Amino acid sequence: MTDFSMIDGELHVESLPLARIAAEVGTPVYVYSTERFQANARAFRDALKPLGRIHLAFAIKANPNLAVLKLLANEGFGADVVSGGEMARALAAGVAPKDIVFSGVGKTRRELVKGLEAGIGQFNLELVEEGEVLAALAAERGLTARAALRVNPDVDAGTHEKISTGKAENKFGLPIGEAPEIFDRLGKLPGLDLHGIAVHIGSQLLGLAPLEAAFERVGRLLAELRAKGHTITHVDLGGGLGVAYRPGEVPPSPEAYAEMVARATKDWDVELMFEPGRTIAGSAGVLVTEVLWVKPGQVYPWVVVDAAMNDLARVALYDAYHGFAAVKPNGERFVANVAGPVCESTDVFVKAREIDAVKAGDLAVLETAGAYGATMASTYNSRPLVPEVLVSGDRYAIVAGRISAEEIMAAEDVPDWLK
Numbered sequence: 001m002t003d004f005s006m007i008d009g010e011l012h013v014e015s016l017p018l019a020r021i022a023a024e025v026g027t028p029v030y031v032y033s034t035e036r037f038q039a040n041a042r043a044f045r046d047a048l049k050p051l052g053r054i055h056l057a058f059a060i061k062a063n064p065n066l067a068v069l070k071l072l073a074n075e076g077f078g079a080d081v082v083s084g085g086e087m088a089r090a091l092a093a094g095v096a097p098k099d100i101v102f103s104g105v106g107k108t109r110r111e112l113v114k115g116l117e118a119g120i121g122q123f124n125l126e127l128v129e130e131g132e133v134l135a136a137l138a139a140e141r142g143l144t145a146r147a148a149l150r151v152n153p154d155v156d157a158g159t160h161e162k163i164s165t166g167k168a169e170n171k172f173g174l175p176i177g178e179a180p181e182i183f184d185r186l187g188k189l190p191g192l193d194l195h196g197i198a199v200h201i202g203s204q205l206l207g208l209a210p211l212e213a214a215f216e217r218v219g220r221l222l223a224e225l226r227a228k229g230h231t232i233t234h235v236d237l238g239g240g241l242g243v244a245y246r247p248g249e250v251p252p253s254p255e256a257y258a259e260m261v262a263r264a265t266k267d268w269d270v271e272l273m274f275e276p277g278r279t280i281a282g283s284a285g286v287l288v289t290e291v292l293w294v295k296p297g298q299v300y301p302w303v304v305v306d307a308a309m310n311d312l313a314r315v316a317l318y319d320a321y322h323g324f325a326a327v328k329p330n331g332e333r334f335v336a337n338v339a340g341p342v343c344e345s346t347d348v349f350v351k352a353r354e355i356d357a358v359k360a361g362d363l364a365v366l367e368t369a370g371a372y373g374a375t376m377a378s379t380y381n382s383r384p385l386v387p388e389v390l391v392s393g394d395r396y397a398i399v400a401g402r403i404s405a406e407e408i409m410a411a412e413d414v415p416d417w418l419k
């Protein structure tokens with residue numbers, strides 16, 4: 001890989017020094033590698049090719065940047081969306097409506113209509129009433145909505161509890177045991193073509209066993225539904241593959257995943273659908289930040305950087321691990337904490353870890369920030385939204401501009417009765 005690498009003692013993205021982007025665009029800034037996005041997308045696509053009829057839908061919540069979506073659409077990826085906003089982005093990036101899957105536990109009627117009118121490929125239903133409403137909305141318009149039922153297989157994905165979605169206590173999907181009866185009810189509604197089953201048990205999975213257990217349950221359901229006379233042509237296996245955040249962490253390879261899927265689905269005779277997010281985007285981005293101060297700590301020094309939890313929320317939300325590395329390392333290391341400027345004790349990226357020794361004015365990166373990074377940013381503490389840059393070879397483009405606190409304030413109003 002030539003994407004994120006040390007060249008002449010400084011970190012580059014493809015052939016561009018990160019320091020140049022930081023100088024020209026400012027910090028903090030998300031920087032993505034086209035090459036890495038393509039490599040991840042192709043590795044996933046090529047590993048799954050032997051499975052035959054497949055549909056790939058990038059889970060765009062992981063990185064909804066339009067340039068990224070376009071890049072992935074060019075690699076043959078459709079989109080898995082969870083809101084009208086994400087649907088609009090997928091369409092704007094040129095994803096064909098038939099390649100869009102609409103997931104999500106709380107779709108509004110307006111969003112359902114938007115999806116119907118756009119002609120999207122599949123609605124993943126989360127409850128009976130949703131199916132009834134969708135069927136009625138479609139029938140009123142002389143349309144037929146293609147849909148799958150998202151089931152909750154009650155499997156522990158073995159991931160952080162806050163990103164687990166397939167346990168009985170999670171809000172997602174319908175209890176798998178109730179699915180046959182629900183198919184009987186929804187299967188005969190005019191306006192609805194309930195052609196599939198969907199499952200997604202969680203994110204950042206580092207083992208394949210929970211996925212295989214979930215797929216086995218889906219396989220049993222598939223057989224039961226067919227025995228009852230339902231026609232099932234599609235099964236959506238969701239996303240969830242993890243990436244390596246920590247040194248030594250080894251997520252399942254796309255090939256190992258594909259082998260497991262082949263084994264679990266060998267008799268299914270359906271089109272298999274996939275919704276990968278993190279595995280495509282995670283390693284394709286870093287968050288570049290400048291060290292503002294190194295403040296002596298009572299236990300370890302505090303490296304205070306200009307990025308914060310509002311820019312990259314994962315550490316504060318899930319105690320997630322992101323590597324921290326100097327852009328121009330001097331070879332020395334120290335044990336330190338790394339924190340952002342936000343007024344919260346949880347605005348800490350690194351706790352008591354050995355890292356590159358940095359000083360005020362140095363540039364550094366928070367690694368593996370291409371997924372669930374910029375997309376989860378907020379303007380907390382009236383901080384601007386961070387820009388995003390896409391690199392290809394020795395050129396770059398600003399693919400999302402910095403949105404200043406003043407621009408955000410311009411969208412607000414104070415009612416007359418307070419003036």
Ligand SMILES: Cc1ncc(COP(=O)(O)O)c(C=O)c1O
Nearest residue numbers: 059200203239240275276277278
């Ligand atoms: C329904 C659905 N599909 C796909 C994804 C993408 O997951 P990941 O980024 O872990 O591949 C998610 C997020 O967990 C999801 O909820």
Ligand SMILES: N[C@@H](CCCC[NH3+])C(=O)O
Nearest residue numbers: 061163203204314371372
């Ligand atoms: N936002 C989470 C992943 C959630 C996936 C969506 N269900 C993360 O950063 O790890």
